[in-house]
Amino acid sequence: MSTILAALNGALHEAMARDPRILLLGEDLLDPYGGAFKVSKGLSTAFPDRVLTCPISEAGFTGIAAGMAMRGLRPVVEIMFGDFLMLAADQILNHISKYPWMYNGKAQVPIVIRTPMGGRRGYGPTHSQTIEKHFIGMPGLVVVAVNPFCDPGDLLRTAIEDDRAVLFIENKALYARAVQAADAAGRLKDLYVRKTPDPYPTVSLSYNDFTEADATIVAYGGMAELAVEAAHRLLMEDELSCELVIPSRINPLDTAPIAHSLRRSGRLIVCEEGTATGGFGSEVVARIVTEEMALLKAPPARVAALDFPIANTSTLEQAVLPQVEDIVAAVRHAAADGRLQSTAPRHARSGDMR
């Protein structure tokens, strides 16, 4: 079984062999190093003239890649840590995502900006964040997040072939994890799997072939596996049956698979590794409440990082980042229709950072 790292690396090798317009730009890409997380390993050996290892200039090389994309090339940019995306934020906001619409279709910017995101590896406050929420709702930018239940290589190939600008988020804890594909019968161990036919699919998982559910857990990227683990515990310990909805494209977001599941469960829990305030969960909850309120039997809940920086040391990192227990508690709380005050989700008592 392929790891997510191998799937991404393989997709880049395959895409670059097929399409000479593809160039790679980023920091420390050359072999033998092959990029900080090794997604670019072997590419500078196989395609020495198309891998540009860059100075520490995120705005500069992202902007250069944008210019290349506007003139017929297909650049793939690697930002070494997702936290560094903010250094290229002006390029993404005021250049890359603007040009196609602002120029009334006279230019396209088919660029992929890949970046490892997330914590749980002890990298500390500026190398562990999950910040894609700041890029959600930016017109003209597609935001895709890798998860183990949807072939990451397929996602990356789709992104490279997309004529639009794609921000491609890879939770760094996922790299060593296995790709978990459903079998021909649509089963993954004891789970039933459904996948929307979109190029950036939403995967839905159920323990009972989508016949009934006590709760719908929406989770993307690195939170998907934690949500599956939580669902398993809830089934074993509480006999609660959860459906999981795992979108691979988080902007623009298709809420139809979420609403579809809520018709069975009526209870919504949204998970993300970034901080709660103004996040992915805020958007999903707002969309569901304004568009599908009648489906909800209980107040929706968000499971997210507390609004604090992520510490280097593991006890503090774990205290801030959302854990399996938080998802379990949020589902129990929702399943009791909000009556179990003692297990209310942690973010509800996080308070302000002082």
Next chain:
Amino acid sequence: MNLLTPQRALPWQAGATAFPKQIAPAIGRPCPKSRFSASSGTERERLYATMTLIRRFEETLLDLFDRGELFGTTHCYIGQEANAAGVISHLGADDIIFSNHRCHGHFLAYQPSPELLMAEIMGRATGLVGGRGGSQHICHGNFYSNGIQGGIVPNAVGMALAEKVKGTGGIAVVFIGDGTFGEGVLYEALNMASLWSAPILVVAENNRWAQSTPIELELAGSMVDRGRAFGIESGEIDSTDADALYAHFGPIIEDVRREGRPRLEVIHTYRLCHHSKSDDHRPADEIDRYRAGDPLGLIQSRLDPEMAAQIEALSAEAVDRAVEWARRQPFPAPETAFSGHEAADKP
């Protein structure tokens, strides 16, 4: 062959993955150089025609603002016309121009279609980009502009590198101002342009004022030395004389093209109008001093007065026609705001 081998002419083309020719765009694009050389009159008369078109256009814009026919903002090029005429008249159909917020003069030197620019600034559907970009965000053929200082420079470097990869022989010219030297991304772009031998000419129009801030308060050291620090051949010219600027930039542009290397050239000039509209607090005696170097006056004094008057009349007529045409153009229907992002909903 590694891309980073310095001073290589076309590094990408050495490998087995040479860029397929069919990807090179084959659309019809303006060619300023051939249009310039095919125009009637002497070189000086042609430069004067370009400059008077720009001057008349900008004066008309300010007038339209005063009369409430335009909304939003604009940044006029009055006083700097010789730069656009002197640089852009050398550029070919494969060359790229990336301009900034003060882009009208550059556009009109690239493509003398004042009606398309006027319709754009008036917000009309038939403007250069359908009214979406207005004064400072336009695109036409190989001409691009954006209203963000600094960020356009890496875009232009990337475009120059793309033309090098494709082997079109095209170069990129990016126009910046003295104020742009305050943006860090400029130096990131210069560094990589030098590392990777991008065929790009950075034209820095030092008009001595960044909006309301004089250069003494915004720039330390030397602009030219900043280019040289990256190993980029850099020079400067202190002139508003179109004859001199045209002669100066011909060999520079051919050098960039032939050597496939970046170049920085600073033009010390002066903006004779306000930064945008009614926001001029510069000393009156300073403006008067520079008015003596008005680029139109310099060339006019060397032309036959009758010929000069004829050129001025033609430019005025072209701008008047452009205004009349643009006024008759429709505004875009509200629902068209949503086109161009349809694909975002269904990949």
